[in-house]
Amino acid sequence: MGTKTLYDKLWDSHLIHEDENGNGLLYIDRQLIHEVTSPQAFEGLRLSDRKPWRASANLAVADHNIPTENRDKGIADPVSALQVETLVNNCKAFHVPYIPMDDERQGIVHVVGPEQGATLPGMTIVCGDSHTATHGALGALAFGIGTSEVEHVMATQCLIQNKSKNMLVKVDGQLQKGVTAKDLVLCIIKKIGTAGGTGHTIEFAGEVVESLSVEERMTVCNMAIEAGARAGLIAVDEKTINYVKGRPFSPKGELWDKAIAYWKTLFSDADAKFDSIVSLDGNSIVPQITWGTSPEMGMDVGEAIPIAGKEEIENALEYMGLTNGGSLSDYKLDKIFIGSCTNSRIEDLRTAAEIVKGHKVADTIKIAMVVPGSGEVKNKAESEGLDKIFMEAGFEWREPGCSMCLAMNADRLESGERCASTSNRNFEGRQGQGGRTHLVSPIMAAAAAVNGHFVDVREILKAVV
Amino acid sequence: MEKFSNIRGIVAPIDRANVDTDAIIPKQFLKSIKRTGFGPNLFDEWRYLDIGEPGVSCDNRPLNNDFVLNQDRYQGSSILLTRNNFGCGSSREHAPWAIKDYGFRVLIAPSFADIFYNNCFKNGLLPIVLEESKIDDLFQSVHATPGFEMAIDLNNQKIQLSAGENISFNIDGYKKSCLMNGLDEIGQTMEKKEIIQSFERQHKKLSPWIFEDLVV
């Protein structure tokens, strides 16, 4: 005792059985479900005449396909409509709790889970979606799985897993003004690479991580998968408990007291062993922009575009339409996207609105849009007047969903268009075939919107004070 | 699941690291509610010169002749040789579905992304991890010899090269037996029903709040 990492604790408390090869049978407390990766799982249950083990341990919501405007008119694309309808029907048939499209709690599954208290510290949480890592910000062991595994969890409430290695990413110091959780995680990915965390669960710790709000912690854990790790984790503290308190599905009364007593044990012991430790100095982190087609292809704001040489860099520069050695601020942006499960929470919108307030989106920008992560975020933002700030500046204020993060709905980049995006993936074609994505923080995206190209948001913040 | 049997086949090389699942099967095809039919859209954006749409036949679409899988010498290939971190990004199982549907049975790389790696086994695909230097050698051989073939013997964990040379590989015992016997994993887990139930009872005592029904 006394020498466990947080991951070890979560693993051990959910381990039912381990076979001779070291494969663990892990109990799963919560499964989140969306329309894209679940139809074949429900179909599998049907074909083998199986029922969910514990239907009400699941929570479903449609987010990837749904339109972010004129939602009352339904989904125009019949293929998308069928997929959402299939989810609705499957949930009904298998008694799986489902938040409908017109419900104000609807939104991106990784925003909705924590917001509704369906995500709780200490849980094992899975979803057929790689950004399930997000929920680790609350001290839960959360990771993405494939559709066959969705079916497996539905039928058995368990999953067969190999235990991963423990990695600690420790960030001490303090973030400068204008440097956000997004910059922090982009910096970490730049440092360890997109495969750096493969086979590991990453625990984020250190003064900087402790100082982050729970929403900001979600931004960091969200992108653990972009560093190759299936799960990211942050220890439970007072902030976590305050965040969870009073949410619709959070425990109440006696259960609450019992729960917090347990949650307070969810941290890595002082002498716990990590397989690898990465340290970063928070003071030295500056706003980040990705220049290439992998989240690890990032740079400090103001840094020159990398010099081609390696084929990989050359290919990326070519796809992105960039000349090596130049300045990224010389390139005009076509679209601005503030949204996605990485950066669509209320704080993201608040900080972006602060930058936008009193300014106009540059004429050269074709569309700048804000897509709140959930109906609740949207309502909250509207009650604070953020929608007006954005719209007065020329932003479009949309309905919640994944939207242009992956462009499965109508929101997308056309070939060759350049976008400042607060999402998590800049892969070729991710936001539309031929589209060019630069990943940034919400305030960097907001600053880029009003200037038409990338600028150092710290300069703007200086001017504000 | 279909059993994995030993195969001999042509090797196709994708000489690129970090091939993500968005590239393997672009998002528009994820709207399908089926598990099959993704093969023609495997690597869609690299393979064709136009934009692919779900439900539209690929028969008359303009091919990108520079793309490896479109070259004559790799037609009918069933083994894919590639680089680090293959299958990174989105967890979509549509990626292994598309790879399998196209006709691949084996993938060889220095490393695979975790979720993708697991997804392969659920679909009768064998991902083999080899050292970087061996991968380099294999790329050389594939480039040098049109129609370069290998035989994969899962039981003995060996790759046999045409030259009569063997390369052994490691694989987790449970995963191997699932592939070889075509086991239904859910059925296997269901056999442990009682252990699961007894764990669940214990777990409920310790963390009762987890078992509150979600009432939407």
Ligand code: SF4
């Ligand atoms: S917002 Fe983007 S990354 Fe997040 S769940 Fe939706 S598609 Fe995936």
